Amino acid sequence: MSNSFGNLFTLTTFGESHGPAIGGVIDGCPAGITLDLEAIQHELDRRKPGQSKITTQRKEPDQVEFLSGIFEGKTTGTSIGFQIKNTNQKSKDYSHNVDVYRPSHADYTYDQKYGIRDHRGGGRSSARETANWIVGGAVAKAILRDIKITAFTSSVGDIFIDKPYQALNFSEIEKNMVRCADPNIAEQMIKHISEVKKNGDTVGGTITCVIQNVPAGLGEPIFNKLHAELGKAMLSINAVKGFEYGSGFCGAKMKGSDHNDLFNPDGSTKTNLSGGIQGGISNGMDIYFRVAFKPVATLIQKQNTIDASGNVVEMQGRGRHDPCVVPRAVPIVEALSAMVMADAYLLSRARS
Numbered sequence: 001m002s003n004s005f006g007n008l009f010t011l012t013t014f015g016e017s018h019g020p021a022i023g024g025v026i027d028g029c030p031a032g033i034t035l036d037l038e039a040i041q042h043e044l045d046r047r048k049p050g051q052s053k054i055t056t057q058r059k060e061p062d063q064v065e066f067l068s069g070i071f072e073g074k075t076t077g078t079s080i081g082f083q084i085k086n087t088n089q090k091s092k093d094y095s096h097n098v099d100v101y102r103p104s105h106a107d108y109t110y111d112q113k114y115g116i117r118d119h120r121g122g123g124r125s126s127a128r129e130t131a132n133w134i135v136g137g138a139v140a141k142a143i144l145r146d147i148k149i150t151a152f153t154s155s156v157g158d159i160f161i162d163k164p165y166q167a168l169n170f171s172e173i174e175k176n177m178v179r180c181a182d183p184n185i186a187e188q189m190i191k192h193i194s195e196v197k198k199n200g201d202t203v204g205g206t207i208t209c210v211i212q213n214v215p216a217g218l219g220e221p222i223f224n225k226l227h228a229e230l231g232k233a234m235l236s237i238n239a240v241k242g243f244e245y246g247s248g249f250c251g252a253k254m255k256g257s258d259h260n261d262l263f264n265p266d267g268s269t270k271t272n273l274s275g276g277i278q279g280g281i282s283n284g285m286d287i288y289f290r291v292a293f294k295p296v297a298t299l300i301q302k303q304n305t306i307d308a309s310g311n312v313v314e315m316q317g318r319g320r321h322d323p324c325v326v327p328r329a330v331p332i333v334e335a336l337s338a339m340v341m342a343d344a345y346l347l348s349r350a351r352s
């Protein structure tokens, strides 16, 4: 099982949703980086369950404990070990799927691959794992300092922000529970998620991420291109179905004469349909991309499925689930972006 992420700045994780704890080891972090432990905890609080009426009502404090690699608030250059205890498991909520495969979950594929499965809360396939990534991302952000990473909810169902990100006020994002950069659209999104939830249903959406103050020259030219690394990171997030950067799929409908980013004398470009990356390497313009999330698989509605013997059975989701993962996934997108950018930055430093 592939439990490690990154090349120079790496995160290796462990843990299951209903085990005693989750955690990880961060390696490759330079010595002498000041870590603001409160800021790291704040990032975890942005992801944690039970933070608003439109997220799962599971209450989990997600308190991170660092075990190594930090001395007097600074990294020591040795491996940074941490754990987050699981404190709010209700394993009985999952007794109905010991032998039954939830549709569009990872139950069937884990059984096919390993022949054994921790059915409680999805085990290792649970998005609880993403709390580990938040810790990795928060440490990566401390390395990046000037590089600014901002993600926000850009659509829920068919409600979307119809403006370029430059026209948005990023200070609005954390003011509403859906983390949308447009307060009027946020209200519509919240109403929609609440209605969908009332019917025991779920809804998908997209997150836009913007990375600013990126120096030109980060990223590898052939494999491990910067956009490929970002894409791999985003497609590793549970429930993600799509990734596009720059002009993305819209670019496929355009002519080259409209699409080319013409240069200014200082090397910046007049437009930025390249999304800040050319030939796999950052060009100094903003990097921006969108990530598509599917509607959560667990419905509080009856559905037909099969058990491990292939018998058709009826099941209905129980327990506490997110009607839309997008608001909680905003800090996850930022965290993984930070790990990719820190890795690219350290690789570029190693070369010079």
Ligand SMILES: Cc1cc2nc3c(=O)[nH]c(=O)nc-3n(C[C@H](O)[C@H](O)[C@H](O)COP(=O)(O)O)c2cc1C
Pocket (backbone or CB within 6 Å): 056, 104, 105, 106, 122, 125, 126, 127, 130, 237, 238, 239, 240, 294, 296, 297, 298, 320, 321, 322, 325, 328, 329, 332
């Ligand atoms: C922050 C977050 C929270 C999630 N919460 C739930 C949930 O409450 N219920 C659920 O069925 N899936 C939830 N998921 C999605 C599942 O983890 C995911 O769909 C499942 O592991 C199958 O993987 P796949 O959809 O990537 O194929 C969540 C995903 C994220 C990113």
